[in-house]
Amino acid sequence: MSEQPGGSEFALIQRCFSSGYPQNAATLLGVGDDASVICPPAGQHLVQSLDTQVADVHFPANAPAQLIAQRTLRCAVSDLAAMGATPQGFLLGLTLPDNQTDWLDDFAHGLRDAATEFGISLLGGDTTRGPALVISILVQGWVATAPTPTGLTRSGARVGDDVWVSGYIGAAALSLPTVLANPETTDGLAAAYYYPTPRLSLGQSLLGIATAALDISDGLLQDAHHIATASAVSLALTGEQIPTAVGCGHPDWPNCLTGGDDYELLFTASPAQQASIQALAQRLALPLSRIGQCQPSAPGQPPAVTVSLDGLPLQLKTSGYQHF
Amino acid sequence: MSEQPGGSEFALIQRCFSSGYPQNAATLLGVGDDASVICPPAGQHLVQSLDTQVADVHFPANAPAQLIAQRTLRCAVSDLAAMGATPQGFLLGLTLPDNQTDWLDDFAHGLRDAATEFGISLLGGDTTRGPALVISILVQGWVATAPTPTGLTRSGARVGDDVWVSGYIGAAALSLPTVLANPETTDGLAAAYYYPTPRLSLGQSLLGIATAALDISDGLLQDAHHIATASAVSLALTGEQIPTAVGCGHPDWPNCLTGGDDYELLFTASPAQQASIQALAQRLALPLSRIGQCQPSAPGQPPAVTVSLDGLPLQLKTSGYQHF
Incomplete structure (x- = not known):
């Protein structure tokens, strides 16, 4: 039992996730090491959300991979919109039932398109084999430290609003x-x-x-x-x-x-x-x-x-x- | 098809993940909103790693929930150790086969123990139902901007080392x-x-x-x-x-x-x-x-x-x- 892919599948994953995503000035080290490293811009707070979507719970398992990728990343980025944050990057946890080369290529295609639309870097992630398709995405972005240091929360509504x-x-x-x-x-x-x-x-x-x-x-x-x-x-x-x-x-x-x-x-x-x-x-x-x-x-x-x-x-x- | 739990399960998740974890001075907004917000300390870069572990691929599905939590968080934090980073917090994506109250309580117990050992905040996450137990953990920490702005990478070994x-x-x-x-x-x-x-x-x-x-x-x-x-x-x-x-x-x-x-x-x-x-x-x-x-x-x-x-x-x- 182990953590990381190897051999030819490693090359496939590398091809799908190592290039073609927007580059971001804050990103010092991206996909391919033990961790990613980013440089927080001065005067900004970091806003983060993790979303998990499961096949046949959150989307039809037989939907096209490209559409699954689009929807999943867009839903995740929406949490940043709700905070008033400016998106910076994301990390991807992908659990796949089989070694489906075409599926992964199509998924990466949709993911690159959506990431490009939002100008966000793919910072890192983990691809594993498992009995069901499960996608976890950590998205993050920035909000200025003033005048709203925590962005838009759920807790500030007042009587009369x-x-x-x-x-x-x-x-x-x-x-x-x-x-x-x-x-x-x-x-x-x-x-x-x-x-x-x-x-x-x-x-x-x-x-x-x-x-x-x-x-x-x-x-x-x-x-x-x-x-x-x-x-x-x-x-x-x-x-x-x-x-x-x-x-x-x-x-x-x-x-x-x-x-x-x-x-x-x-x-x-x-x-x-x-x-x-x-x-x-x-x-x-x-x-x-x-x-x-x-x-x-x-x-x-x-x-x-x-x-x-x-x-x-x-x-x-x-x-x-x-x-x- | 939706994103978030509701009703009594919502209360269960809230009980398991909303308190008892270390608090961190950098954390401005934790579990419970659309996203978490942290204040990056001056002179530090942010180091992040996302690990996914799947039942019966990375650990025995019938292992005690408390031990699964311990191992999963410790493995994730190890990526920060490999970078020379100081851990700050984590986000949890948890996919569960059933509404197993006892399992979730035990899992949270192990997670709190491990988080306390490393002094890291639970910043947020997402709990969903799915056909298999899948755990994704985003861990993050800090490394000083000098003298090694990206921490310890894999790429710096030289002939003679x-x-x-x-x-x-x-x-x-x-x-x-x-x-x-x-x-x-x-x-x-x-x-x-x-x-x-x-x-x-x-x-x-x-x-x-x-x-x-x-x-x-x-x-x-x-x-x-x-x-x-x-x-x-x-x-x-x-x-x-x-x-x-x-x-x-x-x-x-x-x-x-x-x-x-x-x-x-x-x-x-x-x-x-x-x-x-x-x-x-x-x-x-x-x-x-x-x-x-x-x-x-x-x-x-x-x-x-x-x-x-x-x-x-x-x-x-x-x-x-x-x-x-």
Whole structure:
């Protein structure tokens, strides 16, 4: 039992992961030694997130390798967007069922494309054999030490703050039947599934404006609950104001609120910031919708997330996909 | 398909991973947000390594969870030792077959113990369900920007340098039959398997002394080959001088040279450093053995690793365990 590949497979892995990725001025030592070494830029804090995705849990095992790579890296980078960080690099832990040469080449192709889009270095990683395809990605980036030394956290929402969301909610959840039936398609809604857009410019622009933020990966309502709990406020959302992939009379509308995988940003901000946020929406050409307000929690009750429709409280059966 | 746990399992994960780990002054934001945030200390470079270990590939799936955690974190930290880095923190990607409450509690117990020994913070991570137990650990630490800005790499060995190894080689490989037959035992050789010692003090002391270094995770000979290739020199080792768990007349002796999992440091240094290295061995109470020399490669041949015994070249069947 051992750690590292050898022989011809070592050469394959080296070919797939040693070149063609963006170079980064901060990277002093990349793939190929016991560890990577980077030089932290002055006046910046390091922001890091580790994501694990498992075949047939997080994506269809028979999806094209290139699309799996795209989606996995984009989902990971989204956590940096949610913090307002500027991405720098990533490390990859890859567990593969077999020695699939073509699969690995295709995976590396998608990974290089996505890394190039975000300008991030592949710093290192570990490729192992195992009974299932499991992908762990550590992404990291920088946030200026002032004025927001920890970037955008989940815990800063205050009573009276507005609740905002970027883009449209639900396309990825509604694409799931299509993706599962035909994992090779990237048409229509499936593009939202395989190519989620980390809202990096938005996150960076919200530093100093938003009081709390996260990216929606488990469904709007469940993720709203994370802000509520971390900030100790309740969130009252107005159903008609939520920008969904289908209208609120449509039978799929509830799935848009509870389905995961959108990777839009949910954030809170003082009402005094409304003009700044609307200007930001214009500048980024990205819809930013005010969907509710932070309120005190009911006496003796934990923070809650409620949705009203036609002024009446809405009962939704689930508040997000819980796979573990 | 989604990213994050929810409900009661969320509470379980929170209990296991949110407290009881060392706190670190560099950590501004730890477990529980979209990402962690750390403040890089001035005059230091960041050293990072990601290790993935898979049940029944890297360790017996039925080994006690506490021992699996110990071994996995210790192996990961060993990569920092090989760079001469001072550990700071880690992130954990954990894929579990079932919702095994007891398993996760025991795993967290072992993880906390090992993290406490090394004084490293748990910065974040991701726990997912999957068909097999897969553990990915990102460890990181610091190395001073001068005099060795990238720490101890594999590529600095020069013709004429001595080749050194710490401790004794082969105990972990020889323990494998015992560990596989009885995964619960930690007696005798099995301790070498479950509790490898990252040679952190040695690595840090070798900054400015060693020209190249790595930790032995795939067998002495295969890992020596990594230094040879990266440094473009050949390594000529003297069998009698290699400090092995059994003597060189023993039938298991070749396994000591080719088996993995020792996590001792293999390093090279100018002969002018012999006195410093011997003094270091005294100070650390750790045997450091000079086992060979760096030589020019044969004309037209790639860098090679050779072992002599009784002055004659030795033929060994394998040069390391290749699991991928």
